[in-house]
Amino acid sequence: MTRPLQAIVKLDAIVSNYRQAKTLAGGAVVAVIKANGYGHGLVNVGLHLSPHVDALAVATLEEAIELRTANVPGRLLVLEGVFDAEALATANRLDLDLVVHSDYQVALLQEYQPNAGDSTLNLWLKIDTGMGRLGFSPDRAAQQYKELFSLDMVKSVILTSHFACADEPDREENAQQLASFDRAVNAVEKLLKDLPGAEGEAFALQQSIANSAAILALPAAHRHWNRAGIMLYGSDPVVRGVDRPAETQSLACSMTLQSRLIAVRSVHKGESIGYGADFHFEEDGRYGIVACGYGDGYPRHAGTGTPVMVGGVRTRLIGRVSMDMLAVDLSKVPHAEVGTEVELWGNEISISEVADCAGTIPYELFTGLTQRVPRVYLPAE
Numbered sequence: 001m002t003r004p005l006q007a008i009v010k011l012d013a014i015v016s017n018y019r020q021a022k023t024l025a026g027g028a029v030v031a032v033i034k035a036n037g038y039g040h041g042l043v044n045v046g047l048h049l050s051p052h053v054d055a056l057a058v059a060t061l062e063e064a065i066e067l068r069t070a071n072v073p074g075r076l077l078v079l080e081g082v083f084d085a086e087a088l089a090t091a092n093r094l095d096l097d098l099v100v101h102s103d104y105q106v107a108l109l110q111e112y113q114p115n116a117g118d119s120t121l122n123l124w125l126k127i128d129t130g131m132g133r134l135g136f137s138p139d140r141a142a143q144q145y146k147e148l149f150s151l152d153m154v155k156s157v158i159l160t161s162h163f164a165c166a167d168e169p170d171r172e173e174n175a176q177q178l179a180s181f182d183r184a185v186n187a188v189e190k191l192l193k194d195l196p197g198a199e200g201e202a203f204a205l206q207q208s209i210a211n212s213a214a215i216l217a218l219p220a221a222h223r224h225w226n227r228a229g230i231m232l233y234g235s236d237p238v239v240r241g242v243d244r245p246a247e248t249q250s251l252a253c254s255m256t257l258q259s260r261l262i263a264v265r266s267v268h269k270g271e272s273i274g275y276g277a278d279f280h281f282e283e284d285g286r287y288g289i290v291a292c293g294y295g296d297g298y299p300r301h302a303g304t305g306t307p308v309m310v311g312g313v314r315t316r317l318i319g320r321v322s323m324d325m326l327a328v329d330l331s332k333v334p335h336a337e338v339g340t341e342v343e344l345w346g347n348e349i350s351i352s353e354v355a356d357c358a359g360t361i362p363y364e365l366f367t368g369l370t371q372r373v374p375r376v377y378l379p380a381e
């Protein structure tokens with residue numbers, strides 16, 4: 001028998017969450033599949049999603065190359081853009097959309113010598129409205145826009161920015177970032193009116209600022225383009241207790257991390273288990289050993305009490321997570337035996353519960369799932 005740990009990936013759930021993002025956002029939605037498709041498998045997710053989406057996005061050129069090598073068609077945005085001339089030539093050849101966030105990237109574009117077969121580029125001009133990571137200051141937006149727009153190799157320029165606090169929609173920083181973005185939008189629109197070749201309706205300035213949290217709970221941020229990441233994978237990043245638009249439905253779970261018990265043990269009161277021997281049983285009883293550990297990406301910081309489903313019963317993890325195994329309490333699961341099915345996260349145990357218990361976020365758990373865990377796709381590719 002092969003090791004029973006598997007990540008079951010429901011590709012149709014990702015498509016249905018994408019549709020929900022489109023309904024909520026109203027405009028076009030970029031499906032963000034960076035970091036190995038949030039752990040779901042870059043190429044499999046890309047191939048399955050591409051016929052359904054307006055565009056895909058990854059963080060790096062390397063990820064984009066992997067997708068194009070697997071013949072994933074359509075618009076594909078590289079969120080960090082390119083770092084040198086060779087990368088720009090590759091991006092051009094692969095017909096990628098690029099974020100431009102720094103002066104050196106503008107210089108690369110200006111100095112670029114076209115090659116036969118080059119495409120014209122869609123650029124995403126990034127404005128730093130308060131995240132403090134990448135992008136030009138809003139008061140440079142118009143000038144930068146003009147410089148990029150005037151290049152022969154450029155097909156379109158989309159104004160973009162990113163929120164720091166969208167998961168807490170009521171925070172003042174969101175309104176400030178939006179106001180700052182809108183100032184940049186106004187400055188560019190004013191300039192566009194006077195720019196040769198940009199007159200008329202067809203040149204309405206394309207904009208993009210919303211991530212999943214803003215798609216779900218910050219309607220003022222919805223623009224021509226919106227960028228959905230974590231929500232595609234069934235996880236809602238917005239803090240609890242925030243009002244949602246009436247059309248909001250619950251997101252579909254896209255991944256079940258499942259395994260089985262590979263040992264069942266009896267124990268006496270007072271005995272301990274695992275590294276550090278820091279979990280002591282308060283009664284005689286039974287516990288199980290599950291094939292899954294931090295070497296698979298299950299968080300080592302998930303302590304005793306983290307929920308786990310065993311044989312359809314919600315029980316708890318006990319003791320320290322090891323590299324390849326973890327232990328579960330079987331006091332409420334009398335029917336459990338070797339081979340009994342275990343859900344670490346999925347439909348019954350949400351990945352956010354596990355993340356909360358480990359002091360982290362679903363993003364980190366999804367992207368931290370290691371190579372060692374086979375991904376099984378439903379429906380089969």
Ligand SMILES: *Cc1c(COP(=O)(O)O)cnc(C)c1O
Binds near residue numbers: 162227
């Ligand atoms: C990762 C990323 C997203 C997606 O964010 P989610 O919170 O997962 O929706 C959107 N925009 C940018 C620039 C990103 O880097």
